[in-house]
Amino acid sequence: MAGNGAIKRDGGKGVKDMVMERIKSIKDIPPEENMLPGTPTCAGCGGLLALRHCMKALGRKIVIVNAAGCFTLLTIYPYTPFKNSWLYTAMACAPAGAQGIRDALDILIKKGRLDPDENLKVVVLTGDGSAYDMSLSSTSGAINRNLDFYYICYDNEAYGNTGVQWSGATPFASKTGTTPPGMLSPIGAELAKKDLFAIWNSHKPPYLATISPAHPVDLINKFKKAEQYKGPKLFIALSPCPPGWGIDPSYTVKLAKLAVDTGVWALKEAVFGNLKHTVVPKRFKPVEEYLKVQGRFAHLFKPVRQEGALNKIQEGVDEYWNRHKLLL
Amino acid sequence: MLTGNAAAAWGVRLAEVDYIPVYPITPQTEIIETLAGWISNGVMDSRFVTMDSEHSMLTAAGSASATGARAFTATSSQGLLYGFEMLYAVAGWRVPLVMVNVSRGLSSPITLEPDHNDVLAARDTGFLQIHCETCQEVLDSILMAYRLAEDERVLLPIFVNLDGFYLSFTREPVAVPDVEQVRNFLPLYQPKHAFFKASQPMAQSAAVLGGSSYSYFKYQMHMASQNALAVYKEVCDEFETGFGRNYDTVEGYMLDDADYVLVMTNSFSTLGKAAVKAARERGIKAGLLRLRLLRPFPVADLKAAIGGKKAVAVIDQNISIGKGGILHSEIASCLYNEKHRPLLLSFIAGLGGKNISPDEFEFIITKMIEGEDTEDAGTAQLIYTDKEWQEMGRLKGMAGKG
Ligand SMILES: Cc1ncc(C[n+]2csc(CCOP(=O)(O)OP(=O)(O)O)c2C)c(N)n1
Numbered sequence: 001m002a003g004n005g006a007i008k009r010d011g012g013k014g015v016k017d018m019v020m021e022r023i024k025s026i027k028d029i030p031p032e033e034n035m036l037p038g039t040p041t042c043a044g045c046g047g048l049l050a051l052r053h054c055m056k057a058l059g060r061k062i063v064i065v066n067a068a069g070c071f072t073l074l075t076i077y078p079y080t081p082f083k084n085s086w087l088y089t090a091m092a093c094a095p096a097g098a099q100g101i102r103d104a105l106d107i108l109i110k111k112g113r114l115d116p117d118e119n120l121k122v123v124v125l126t127g128d129g130s131a132y133d134m135s136l137s138s139t140s141g142a143i144n145r146n147l148d149f150y151y152i153c154y155d156n157e158a159y160g161n162t163g164v165q166w167s168g169a170t171p172f173a174s175k176t177g178t179t180p181p182g183m184l185s186p187i188g189a190e191l192a193k194k195d196l197f198a199i200w201n202s203h204k205p206p207y208l209a210t211i212s213p214a215h216p217v218d219l220i221n222k223f224k225k226a227e228q229y230k231g232p233k234l235f236i237a238l239s240p241c242p243p244g245w246g247i248d249p250s251y252t253v254k255l256a257k258l259a260v261d262t263g264v265w266a267l268k269e270a271v272f273g274n275l276k277h278t279v280v281p282k283r284f285k286p287v288e289e290y291l292k293v294q295g296r297f298a299h300l301f302k303p304v305r306q307e308g309a310l311n312k313i314q315e316g317v318d319e320y321w322n323r324h325k326l327l328l
Numbered sequence: 329m330l331t332g333n334a335a336a337a338w339g340v341r342l343a344e345v346d347y348i349p350v351y352p353i354t355p356q357t358e359i360i361e362t363l364a365g366w367i368s369n370g371v372m373d374s375r376f377v378t379m380d381s382e383h384s385m386l387t388a389a390g391s392a393s394a395t396g397a398r399a400f401t402a403t404s405s406q407g408l409l410y411g412f413e414m415l416y417a418v419a420g421w422r423v424p425l426v427m428v429n430v431s432r433g434l435s436s437p438i439t440l441e442p443d444h445n446d447v448l449a450a451r452d453t454g455f456l457q458i459h460c461e462t463c464q465e466v467l468d469s470i471l472m473a474y475r476l477a478e479d480e481r482v483l484l485p486i487f488v489n490l491d492g493f494y495l496s497f498t499r500e501p502v503a504v505p506d507v508e509q510v511r512n513f514l515p516l517y518q519p520k521h522a523f524f525k526a527s528q529p530m531a532q533s534a535a536v537l538g539g540s541s542y543s544y545f546k547y548q549m550h551m552a553s554q555n556a557l558a559v560y561k562e563v564c565d566e567f568e569t570g571f572g573r574n575y576d577t578v579e580g581y582m583l584d585d586a587d588y589v590l591v592m593t594n595s596f597s598t599l600g601k602a603a604v605k606a607a608r609e610r611g612i613k614a615g616l617l618r619l620r621l622l623r624p625f626p627v628a629d630l631k632a633a634i635g636g637k638k639a640v641a642v643i644d645q646n647i648s649i650g651k652g653g654i655l656h657s658e659i660a661s662c663l664y665n666e667k668h669r670p671l672l673l674s675f676i677a678g679l680g681g682k683n684i685s686p687d688e689f690e691f692i693i694t695k696m697i698e699g700e701d702t703e704d705a706g707t708a709q710l711i712y713t714d715k716e717w718q719e720m721g722r723l724k725g726m727a728g729k730g
């Protein structure tokens with residue numbers, strides 16, 4: 001009897017990892033799909049699109065360690081869209097699950113009980129609620145111990161699976177189930193989005209990057225670069241979420257792109273703490289263009305225009321790019 | 329001479345455990361410090377990691393077990409509760425993790441000394457539970473625990489419980505078996521059901537939709553736990569053959585011809601045995617039954633041991649607030665359908681390490697005899713002495729609540 005909800009796949013011995021060079025254009029993206037279609041995520045899920053690209057970069061010799069969130073439902077007994085291994089843990093502790101697997105693989109290989117060919121990359125996959133809030137302790141521990149693992153956070157800026165409530169990643173002025181704009185609080189969320197990149201970067205991990213499903217070339221090259229480092233390799237993907245953000249599913253990629261073009265989502269990387277921006281728009285679009293197309297910010301425009309809030313958001317973005325002396 | 333904690337560490341060393349994620353908490357810490365020392369000196373070939381919490385510690389121990397390594401971890405009271413979510417999770421992963429719990433009362437009020445509300449809170453998780461009275465038993469139980477948990481008919485994690493302070497820091501003579509002898513009894517862990525490897529991708533711990541899949545997996549766990557009763561007997565026999573010590577699911581003390589029986593667990597049973605001896609000297613046919621295996625609950629052995637007795641007093645070193653003693657409830661449910669069931673009395677004693685004095689035992693035994701006459705078991709009695717009452721009054725006065 002296998003453990004609760006165990007699903008085996010015949011992988012065939014000797015599954016080879018793709019060897020990948022740095023790519024130049026979208027045409028160079030590996031055509032192999034490591035995640036099959038037909039998942040129960042919403043149409044137009046930006047997180048799933050980001051994951052699909054990540055999986056192309058990571059190959060099949062991986063084990064995904066998941067925390068509670070939308071993507072927990074990717075693997076529902078007896079189905080899995082993955083050609084790789086998977087372990088669901090709980091909301092707070094996927095990095096600790098990664099620690100146990102990594103250590104066990106290392107021990108078994110060292111003691112000659114596992115063929116080194118059987119080795120796997122260990123990949124944590126969580127939403128922002130887990131990453132920004134409940135998993136901070138377990139992630140900090142894992143980074144501090146220099147655990148050799150990948151962390152992919154699909155950041156839909158809310159607790160998505162529970163029906164879109166405020167999380168530490170929710171941006172200022174966003175409407176969620178627990179930050180409803182009302183007579184007394186017309187703005188919605190009153191707190192600023194946490195800077196998880198800075199929190200993680202304070203540990204000076206070997207590799208840390210933000211990514212976007214609308215920038216797959218940048219995304220894949222970041223994984224490619226990360227591969228050379230032993231230790232934590234961390235990725236945060238801003239992931240448009242049609243039901244949470246109040247957008248049409250066909251608009252996901254456009255919006256992900258707009259987030260970068262307006263400067264709301266800075267594409268960057270840090271190697272041992274040294275920061276570099278990888279995509280800097282030639283001319284920044286006004287943030288309003290990004291906000292006004294999303295249902296979660298509709299209350300900033302109707303019934304009354306919330307000038308103060310809109311200015312504050314634009315100022316926040318300008319301040320970021322000025323601080324990094326990249327605002328042209 | 330070894331303390332209970334050192335005996336636990338020796339059990340782990342002899343079981344040649346691969347992986348030990350830890351988090352410190354009194355009174356368990358001596359176990360992990362002992363192991364850390366051995367690993368640092370190279371006498372033990374294990375990987376040792378201090379995690380950020382017991383929640384993470386249990387997750388890492390469980391996931392290493394699910395990868396195919398033999399894992400161990402240990403905690404106490406607050407730590408056990410902090411990791412509670414993962415007890416159910418790891419049990420559902422069907423991995424044979426062995427975990428020591430050094431019992432300690434739960435906050436609040438925060439305290440250090442033992443009772444069993446911590447480990448008994450975990451009784452529904454799927455973990456098996458062995459409760460120990462002596463230091464030798466702690467070492468031996470860890471070896472038996474791996475054998476039991478790793479058996480393919482079982483594949484469930486297991487607690488080995490010992491009392492904080494009273495056993496964890498008590499030195500007793502302990503025979504430390506030879507590692508070759510242990511290898512004969514406990515072969516290498518080579519799981520066929522749980523692994524992560526490139527050639528055979530596997531999804532473990534997938535979500536289920538709907539109650540029928542969920543129920544199926546929970547029923548599987550219950551049946552595996554029931555299987556563990558028979559497997560336990562085999563393991564027990566083999567252990568006795570190999571090491572000459574016998575540990576049945578329950579232990580009787582002056583029980584065969586006893587009319588009045590105390591039921592206890594863990595280290596305070598030693599006090600109970602002394603009280604039984606004293607009662608015998610007064611001509612009372614007293615006896616004691618110590619429960620060792622609490623999950624799975626050894627229903628048949630329990631019935632055989634106390635069926636036909638005149639009266640049985642369950643001394644619960646725990647309290648289910650609003651109901652009473654946990655073990656009293658469990659034992660009562662086993663006896664309900666019996667034709668010749670003894671009068672069953674309930675006492676709460678020894679909470680937070682509170683001593684159970686000879687006078688208190690005498691009181692309990694007297695209550696059994698009176699109860700047998702009146703056929704009235706009464707309600708759960710909260711044991712407290714006059715002296716303690718007076719002392720508490722003094723403390724309350726000092727606190728301004730006199
Ligand atoms: C300990 C715990 N608390 C709460 C929950 C309920 N819960 C399940 S998923 C979820 C939201 C997770 O949010 P996030 O990490 O952002 O992922 P998303 O759902 O957006 O994919 C919550 C709160 C849980 N599973 N476990």
Ligand code: SF4
Nearest residue numbers: 041042045070160241
């Ligand atoms: S709620 Fe959002 S993040 Fe979750 S599956 Fe749907 S689109 Fe994706």
